[in-house]
Amino acid sequence: MAVTRPANSEALIQNDELMRYRSLGRTGLRVSALSFGCMRLSEDMGLNEQVISTAIDNGVNYFESTRGYCGGQCQQRVAPGLVGKTRGVIVSGKAGINPDTTAFSFRKEIELQLEILGLTHFKFFQVGWFGWNRASHLLKRGGVLDALRQAQDDGLVQYIGFTGHDKPENFTKLIETGVFDTLTVPYNMINRAYEPTIARAGELGVGVVAMCPVAGGVLACESDTLKEALQMDLPTTEMALRFVLSNPNVSTACSGMSTMEQLAQNVKTVNAFDPDEAAGFEELCEGLDRLRETFGDRICTACRYCQPCPKGVDIPRHLELYRNWQVFGLEDAARERLKGMPAEKSLKNCDACGLCEEKCPNDLEIRAAFEELKRLG
Ligand code: SF4
Numbered sequence: 001m002a003v004t005r006p007a008n009s010e011a012l013i014q015n016d017e018l019m020r021y022r023s024l025g026r027t028g029l030r031v032s033a034l035s036f037g038c039m040r041l042s043e044d045m046g047l048n049e050q051v052i053s054t055a056i057d058n059g060v061n062y063f064e065s066t067r068g069y070c071g072g073q074c075q076q077r078v079a080p081g082l083v084g085k086t087r088g089v090i091v092s093g094k095a096g097i098n099p100d101t102t103a104f105s106f107r108k109e110i111e112l113q114l115e116i117l118g119l120t121h122f123k124f125f126q127v128g129w130f131g132w133n134r135a136s137h138l139l140k141r142g143g144v145l146d147a148l149r150q151a152q153d154d155g156l157v158q159y160i161g162f163t164g165h166d167k168p169e170n171f172t173k174l175i176e177t178g179v180f181d182t183l184t185v186p187y188n189m190i191n192r193a194y195e196p197t198i199a200r201a202g203e204l205g206v207g208v209v210a211m212c213p214v215a216g217g218v219l220a221c222e223s224d225t226l227k228e229a230l231q232m233d234l235p236t237t238e239m240a241l242r243f244v245l246s247n248p249n250v251s252t253a254c255s256g257m258s259t260m261e262q263l264a265q266n267v268k269t270v271n272a273f274d275p276d277e278a279a280g281f282e283e284l285c286e287g288l289d290r291l292r293e294t295f296g297d298r299i300c301t302a303c304r305y306c307q308p309c310p311k312g313v314d315i316p317r318h319l320e321l322y323r324n325w326q327v328f329g330l331e332d333a334a335r336e337r338l339k340g341m342p343a344e345k346s347l348k349n350c351d352a353c354g355l356c357e358e359k360c361p362n363d364l365e366i367r368a369a370f371e372e373l374k375r376l377g
Pocket residue numbers: 309310311312313315349350351352353354355356357366367
């Protein structure tokens with residue numbers, strides 16, 4: 001692939017009437033408060049083109065993509081909507097790494113993703129599915145960081161980010177290396193595990209992309225409990241976006257969208273939300289903390305010490321649904337997901353042997369919680 005020197009200083013598009021913009025950490029880029037996660041694009045190529053193109057017209061200037069999503073078709077689904085509009089938008093690429101990843105293979109991956117998307121360069125490229133135990137693959141001589149630095153020198157990549165699901169303290173250590181300009185983490189009202197990492201990112205000037213702001217659709221279900229706790233009489237989805245954006249260290253809420261309706265609703269919500277006038281971040285956190293306190297220390301930390309269950313039950317997943325119902329009032333969401341649980345992992349297989357309770361460091365009454373869940377399903 002011919003190396004091009006991109007106009008890295010080009011201004012990003014903005015539509016100040018419809019969209020709000022925030023700083024992406026120390027990069028100097030102004031990113032739309034709503035960004036577009038491309039992992040849910042459908043097989044309808046016409047619709048994909050329309051949604052992506054309309055998002056840009058509405059002022060969305062960041063699209064998160066990788067080759068792996070959508071059965072390997074994600075970037076092919078994104079590309080048509082970008083035609084004629086690539087200047088002034090951020091499209092991030094992403095690739096995972098393993099012990100065999102070399103600078104050469106990672107460079108080829110960057111070039112391939114650029115080619116599929118029809119871009120001259122990435123404003124930022126993410127090391128995906130990353131964690132502390134993979135840092136050595138990144139840092140080794142002839143490894144991924146060498147490829148990224150060379151790609152920066154050649155004008156193919158401007159900034160470097162990472163994303164993954166490692167422990168918050170490990171993510172904090174990773175951003176403290178100084179290698180990364182951006183961090184993409186799951187963050188929403190019912191999953192605030194990365195809040196300390198996000199705060200540290202703010203101190204270090206690392207841009208934060210909050211993914212899963214509506215918890216993969218769980219927060220699309222109504223909850224009077226959340227309304228009362230946050231003192232907001234709004235649909236849960238709107239409260240969810242507002243909560244994420246009320247965190248001053250979050251640069252953008254990255255929502256996986258696939259329809260015009262989702263896009264229109266999200267653009268409207270972000271436009272209507274003025275963080276300077278709305279309830280403060282601390283106030284919202286206090287409301288959520290009060291809900292959690294009602295549950296005391298009976299929260300499953302997903303440590304998975306109780307696994308494997310001899311009957312195949314996915315214990316942490318069921319306890320997450322139980323918590324969403326009991327703590328956050330998301331009863332319909334819990335019921336729906338119980339129905340969608342694969343038969344081999346379902347709590348219906350539980351014979352109440354009690355082995356999991358013996359292994360649980362938090363002394364959770366798992367069988368009692370499962371009895372309640374069974375009644376819900
Ligand atoms: S009590 Fe149920 S969930 Fe726990 S280990 Fe036994 S079969 Fe599995």
